[in-house]
Amino acid sequence: MTDIWRVSGARAAAEAGDELTAAMESLVTAFQPIVDLSTGGVIAHEALTRGPAGSLARPEQLFERARVEGRLAELDELCRIRALEATLAAGDDGPSTLFLNVEPDGIPVGPPPPEAQEFAARGGRLVMEFTERALTADPARVQWFATRLRHVGIAVALDDVGSHPSSLALMPFLRPEVVKLDQRLIQDPHDDAAARIATAVFAYAEQNDAIVLAEGIETAEHERTARALGATLGQGWYYGRPGLLGPDPRRILPVSAPLARAPEGPTRRSPFATVSRSRPMRHGGLSEVSLAAELLERRALTAEGPTVTLATVGPGGVPSGARADRYVRAGAETSLVALLGAGPEPLPGVRGADLGGGDPLRAEWDVIVVGPHVSAALVARETFGGEYQYAVVYERDLVLELARSLMSRTVPAPGAAMPGN
Numbered sequence: 001m002t003d004i005w006r007v008s009g010a011r012a013a014a015e016a017g018d019e020l021t022a023a024m025e026s027l028v029t030a031f032q033p034i035v036d037l038s039t040g041g042v043i044a045h046e047a048l049t050r051g052p053a054g055s056l057a058r059p060e061q062l063f064e065r066a067r068v069e070g071r072l073a074e075l076d077e078l079c080r081i082r083a084l085e086a087t088l089a090a091g092d093d094g095p096s097t098l099f100l101n102v103e104p105d106g107i108p109v110g111p112p113p114p115e116a117q118e119f120a121a122r123g124g125r126l127v128m129e130f131t132e133r134a135l136t137a138d139p140a141r142v143q144w145f146a147t148r149l150r151h152v153g154i155a156v157a158l159d160d161v162g163s164h165p166s167s168l169a170l171m172p173f174l175r176p177e178v179v180k181l182d183q184r185l186i187q188d189p190h191d192d193a194a195a196r197i198a199t200a201v202f203a204y205a206e207q208n209d210a211i212v213l214a215e216g217i218e219t220a221e222h223e224r225t226a227r228a229l230g231a232t233l234g235q236g237w238y239y240g241r242p243g244l245l246g247p248d249p250r251r252i253l254p255v256s257a258p259l260a261r262a263p264e265g266p267t268r269r270s271p272f273a274t275v276s277r278s279r280p281m282r283h284g285g286l287s288e289v290s291l292a293a294e295l296l297e298r299r300a301l302t303a304e305g306p307t308v309t310l311a312t313v314g315p316g317g318v319p320s321g322a323r324a325d326r327y328v329r330a331g332a333e334t335s336l337v338a339l340l341g342a343g344p345e346p347l348p349g350v351r352g353a354d355l356g357g358g359d360p361l362r363a364e365w366d367v368i369v370v371g372p373h374v375s376a377a378l379v380a381r382e383t384f385g386g387e388y389q390y391a392v393v394y395e396r397d398l399v400l401e402l403a404r405s406l407m408s409r410t411v412p413a414p415g416a417a418m419p420g421n
Helices: 019-025 059-068 072-093 114-121 132-137 139-151 166-174 183-187 192-208 220-229 271-276 286-302 321-333 396-407
Strands: 028-036 042-050 097-101 125-131 155-161 178-181 211-214 233-235 282-284 308-312 336-340 351-353 364-371 374-382 388-393
Touching: 019 059, 019 072, 028 072, 042 059, 042 072, 042 233, 059 072, 072 097, 072 114, 114 125, 125 132, 125 139, 132 139, 132 155, 132 166, 139 155, 139 166, 139 396, 155 166, 166 192, 166 308, 166 336, 166 364, 166 396, 178 183, 178 192, 183 192, 183 220, 192 211, 211 220, 271 364, 271 374, 271 388, 271 396, 286 308, 286 321, 286 364, 286 374, 286 388, 308 321, 308 396, 321 336, 336 396, 364 396, 374 396, 388 396
Parallel strands: 042 097, 097 125, 125 155, 155 178, 178 211, 211 233, 308 336, 336 351
Antiparallel strands: 028 042, 028 233, 282 388, 308 364, 364 374, 374 388
């Protein structure tokens, strides 16, 4: 059986003298403390990979070379294994909670490796960090992987929240247990954008019992800002630069309760089937349902904050005319737009996917809009004589369930590439 972090098909080695291979054999793992802002105690560490001195010393250079040479997954898994090995070797001086980064291109399959199992057996807790870029590159795969992680007790963090508006709209799909505020919000909080981001993040945290961690804390003022914004954990040079593990009098053990939430994968029921189980359905003609769809499509463009729009092509196939214009505009102006049932990219800037012959979505017309300040869905199915059964729902938990079902069917962005950790 393949290890979760032993990627199938990875190159075992390269030619002797290869610069990338030499760098991978000399990786250094540094650990940066994560502190409880109320006590100053160190409760976790993030593992950060560095290459040896030279042209591949910086992680972005190292990961870009691996991507160019087709070895990104190999490098990504090696970074995680080295971090776990160093943590285990440190014994009682090692972190009890360890944050690890994962590249979307290197998402693996199978059970956790022996190092992760040994860490868990010692009472350690793992948190896997994703970036907003990972979500937009391949949201279905990241959503699937997060569910698999939670099945084995590993929690999920969303990194750099606030560096790009898309992260706010995509948070409900990943459902992270930890939200890491980008350092820009902590170091320059006095603008309207920071206020909107902070409000959206803490609304999510309150609704989902998530932890907010502030990055980039370098001064006492930054720490006060983080606390004022509502963060409970902090990370940055103010508490220590990345380095080797060793005794730290600030280290405290976190609560023993598991960090990972109960796994909740996307339902394979179609949106229409889900809604019709609990809600009365209306009856109307094509023009009536078309207007309901148009109103939601326009809502995606007028909502405050970033949005995600997920839809099926509907009875007319790939949109044309004014409807096509709305989707193209949303693809350019919002976080993500996916139109299922018409191939990988049915319109410029619009994600898509083909639907299998037995997929119930082929018989539905669904339009779902999700954002920090909006949640709405239309589900419709033609009955006979041009009549439709349909419903428009606004209950956020239900809308998110429907949206995850559609998101699980989307395909990766063409040519998407992410920087390394």
